[in-house]
Amino acid sequence: MDRIKYLMADTNTLVPSTEDDLLRASRFNMVIRNVPVWGVERHTGERVMIRYAHLKDTLRQFAKLYDIQRFGPHVYCEFATKEGAEKTHRVLNGMQIGDEIVTTHLF
Numbered sequence: 445m446d447r448i449k450y451l452m453a454d455t456n457t458l459v460p461s462t463e464d465d466l467l468r469a470s471r472f473n474m475v476i477r478n479v480p481v482w483g484v485e486r487h488t489g490e491r492v493m494i495r496y497a498h499l500k501d502t503l504r505q506f507a508k509l510y511d512i513q514r515f516g517p518h519v520y521c522e523f524a525t526k527e528g529a530e531k532t533h534r535v536l537n538g539m540q541i542g543d544e545i546v547t548t549h550l551f
Contacts, residue, residue: 466551471511474529475549476519480542495540506532517544528551 485495492498496512499519503509507528513520523529529550537548 453537470520472513472520472550473523473526473551474521474533475551476521476536477545477547477549478517478544479514480517480518480544483542488551503532 473511477492479499479547480494482491483498485492496514499514500509500512503512503521508524509521509528510524511522521529521532533548533550536546539546
């Protein structure tokens, strides 16, 4: 109950803190924020929609990946190990994809 009172005292921390708590209780161990809908295919320069398969194939290059879920500009990732999530975080955090700079957060 004290935690709820503390969170309610500052409404700016309510949503992020609640999200963190929920995600820690889930199977996901990393979130990628600000993922654009459109990207540029590096071999052809063609503008393409970033789909589920593109995301999953790309993330599998960094570590063993069980699952991802995309909700708007956020991609929630379930890596097999904490070390795999940390490795991916170090590579992707602050990376530019298209016109957007993505950020990552570990749980």
